Amino acid sequence: MPRTGDALLTPTLTDHRPRDYTGSIERPPWRTGSLVYGAILGGPLALLILALFDAGRLRAPAGTAQRIAAVCVACLVASVTVARLLGLDAGGRLVVGLFGLLAFVPVRRSLLPADRIRAMYAPDDDEAVVYESIFAVTVGVVFFSLLVTVLLDAIVGEVL
Amino acid sequence: MSTSSADAGALELARHYLLVDQPQSALDALAARQLDLDDPEVWAVRGWALLDLDRHEDAADTAREALGRWPDDVDFLRLLAVAEAQRDRLAEAEDAILAALAVEPDEPDLLATYADVLTRGVQLDEAGAVLDRAAEVAPDSTVVLRLRLNLAYASGHDDEARALAHELLQHDADDYQGHVMLGALDLDKLKLGDARERIGTAVRQDPASLRGTTQQLRLLGNPLMWPMWPIQRFGPGPVWVAAVATIFGLGAAGLGTAQAVAVVVWLVFCVYSWTVPALVERRLEREDW
Numbered sequence: 001m002p003r004t005g006d007a008l009l010t011p012t013l014t015d016h017r018p019r020d021y022t023g024s025i026e027r028p029p030w031r032t033g034s035l036v037y038g039a040i041l042g043g044p045l046a047l048l049i050l051a052l053f054d055a056g057r058l059r060a061p062a063g064t065a066q067r068i069a070a071v072c073v074a075c076l077v078a079s080v081t082v083a084r085l086l087g088l089d090a091g092g093r094l095v096v097g098l099f100g101l102l103a104f105v106p107v108r109r110s111l112l113p114a115d116r117i118r119a120m121y122a123p124d125d126d127e128a129v130v131y132e133s134i135f136a137v138t139v140g141v142v143f144f145s146l147l148v149t150v151l152l153d154a155i156v157g158e159v160l
Numbered sequence: 161m162s163t164s165s166a167d168a169g170a171l172e173l174a175r176h177y178l179l180v181d182q183p184q185s186a187l188d189a190l191a192a193r194q195l196d197l198d199d200p201e202v203w204a205v206r207g208w209a210l211l212d213l214d215r216h217e218d219a220a221d222t223a224r225e226a227l228g229r230w231p232d233d234v235d236f237l238r239l240l241a242v243a244e245a246q247r248d249r250l251a252e253a254e255d256a257i258l259a260a261l262a263v264e265p266d267e268p269d270l271l272a273t274y275a276d277v278l279t280r281g282v283q284l285d286e287a288g289a290v291l292d293r294a295a296e297v298a299p300d301s302t303v304v305l306r307l308r309l310n311l312a313y314a315s316g317h318d319d320e321a322r323a324l325a326h327e328l329l330q331h332d333a334d335d336y337q338g339h340v341m342l343g344a345l346d347l348d349k350l351k352l353g354d355a356r357e358r359i360g361t362a363v364r365q366d367p368a369s370l371r372g373t374t375q376q377l378r379l380l381g382n383p384l385m386w387p388m389w390p391i392q393r394f395g396p397g398p399v400w401v402a403a404v405a406t407i408f409g410l411g412a413a414g415l416g417t418a419q420a421v422a423v424v425v426w427l428v429f430c431v432y433s434w435t436v437p438a439l440v441e442r443r444l445e446r447e448d449w
Contacts, residue, residue, distance in 0.1 A: 008289055009261055009274075011254050013281040018248040036396040037434075061282045098404070105397045112316045114282050120310065121248070121280050122372075123214075135434065 019059065019118070029057035029118070030134040032111045038134070039104040042142035043079060043096035043149055048072035049141050050134070051107045060114035067110045075103040080149065080156045096149055167193050174205045183212035200230055207239045211246070219243040223256075234260045238273055245277050253277045268298035275307050284315055302331050309341055318345055336365050343373065350393040352381055375444065384440050388433060403429075 020026040032054065039047040051068045079099035088095060170193040177186035186209040196202065203226035210219035223240035230236060237260035244253035257274045264270060271294035278287035288311060294304045305328055312321040322345050328338035343358030356377055363370050379385060380392060390399050403426050410419035 006265070008286070008293065009258055009265070011251075011258060012283050012286060013250045013254045013277070016248075016250040016281055018250075033391065033396045036400055037430075040400060059282065101397065101400055101404070104400075108395070108397060109316065113284055113314050116314045116316070117280065117282055120314065123246070133438075 027057055028130045028132045029115070030054050030137075031131045032058075032108050032115050034134045034138075035108065036101070036104050038138045038141055038145075039100035039107075040097045041100075041138070042145035043100040044072040044075035044103045045148055046138075046141045046145035047100050047103050047107060048076070049145065050138065051111065053137075055111060055114070058111060058114035058118055060111060064110050064114065068107050071103050071106050071110075075099040076149070076152070080153050084153065084156050093146075167196060171199070171201060171205065174209070175201075178205055178209055178212070181212070183209035187213075198229075200226065200233060200236075203229075204235055204239070207236070207243075211239065211243055214246075216243045216246040220247070232259075232263055234263050234267070234270065237263075238270060241273055241277060245273075245280055248280070250277055250281045254281075266293070266297050268294045268301050269303060271297070272301070272303045272307050275304075275311070279307065279311055279314060282314075284311060287311055302328065305331075306337055309337065313341055313344070318348070321345060334361070334365065336362050340370065340373075347373070347377065347380070348392075350380070350389055352377065356381075375441075378444055379437070379441055382440050382444070384436055387429065388437060391433065 030050070030053075035047060035050050035054065038050045048069060051072070052065055055065050055068060076099070079096045082099075083095040086095070170189050174186040174189035177183070177189060186205060190202065190206055190209075203222060207219050207222040207226065210216075210222060220240055220243035223236045223243060226236045227233065227240065237256045241253045241257035241260065244250070244256060254274075254277050257270060257277055260270050261267070261274060271290050275287045275290040275294065278284075278290060287307075291304060291307055291311065294301065295308075298304060305324060309321055309324040309328060312318075312324055321341060325338045325341040325345070328335050329342075332338075339358045339362040343355045343362065346352075346355035346358060359370055359373055359377060363374065380389075403422075407419055407422045407426065410416075410422055
């Protein structure tokens with residue numbers, strides 16, 4: 001007989017929708033490794049935006065998005081604060097990029113299971129390697145992130 | 161109505177074909193005679209044969225029809241769960257397998273199927289806990305071992321996955337999944353020779369399989385892709401860290417010219433890494449046509 005109140009046998013996938021591997025209904029994900037360009041050029045904010053979209057496309061579980069957000073927001077605040085404390089202006093861009101790179105490593109690690117599972121269980125091995133190009137999106141997100149980071153920098157400047 | 165001896169023979173033949181991995185012959189054997197539809201074995205053989213032929217929707221329909229006759233039959237619930245999981249209809253798969261587990265909560269094959277459904281749904285902690293329970297009941301089960309391997313690989317625990325794949329190959333040296341996993345792990349580590357051998361062994365068993373992986377092997381083996389190997393081997397993050405550290409290290413050491421050269425080399429590499437892999441991939445695709 002079933003064990004009463006067995007937490008292990010409680011449904012957890014009730015909201016799952018079938019994947020579209022062909023890309024005809026759903027957009028294919030971006031390669032998680034390609035997020036590094038956004039992270040370097042646009043810093044943690046660009047990485048946050050790109051990684052959250054990619055997490056959605058990869059069907060990563062909800063906890064993944066929260067982990068990504070926590071890492072990226074912490075790195076964003078740290079980058080702007082460090083750049084201000086060091087009195088960097090032009091060099092501040094570099095600090096933002098370095099913190100983007102720092103955030104990239106755990107962010108990519110968070111996305112790895114969803115990426116591997118998508119590939120492992122693709123109905124066809126050809127479809128397991130279907131990814132969309134991230135180039136154009138990265139350019140847009142990087143410009144947006146730079147703008148926001150400059151604004152954030154100005155606000156932190158007022159506070160410090 | 162009892163099954164006639166000829167019908168029993170046809171069913172036995174179909175069961176045999178299913179066991180020797182000839183599902184179409186199994187279906188043909190079933191279709192050759194008017195079999196007794198009150199015999200659950202007829203439905204089971206038909207359902208699993210359809211599943212083996214990758215006719216997942218038909219397999220699910222067969223399981224549902226059979227469940228209309230035998231509502232709590234654990235085998236049909238499991239067949240339905242597996243067929244729906246193959247279609248990525250994980251909510252339906254989970255419903256079916258939980259209904260089966262409500263009848264037999266400690267059946268290792270059912271627990272393993274549920275762990276597979278959870279892994280597909282990226283519920284890795286839950287899948288691990290279910291597999292732990294399955295392993296308590298059946299510590300030597302290769303089904304549980306296979307799913308542990310999938311779970312370890314999905315979780316990024318590559319060393320554990322490698323050890324489990326070797327364990328699987330100790331049970332059966334030709335195990336398809338063991339070779340595929342080791343091939344994928346070797347590919348990640350850029351051991352192209354080993355990966356080619358492993359994937360080749362798997363493809364010989366199933367020539368229609370692994371086209372994407374084989375293509376990736378060809379891509380990485382192309383000389384134009386050699387500059388990309390550090391990224392493939394160590395990942396883009398560590399390579400970027402190394403490049404930035406080198407550039408700044410040269411600057412800090414007062415080697416301005418070397419630093420400028422390093423910056424230019426790095427920028428060229430960045431452009432290369434964005435453009436050349438796509439071009440090589442396109443070229444390989446054209447060659448295939």
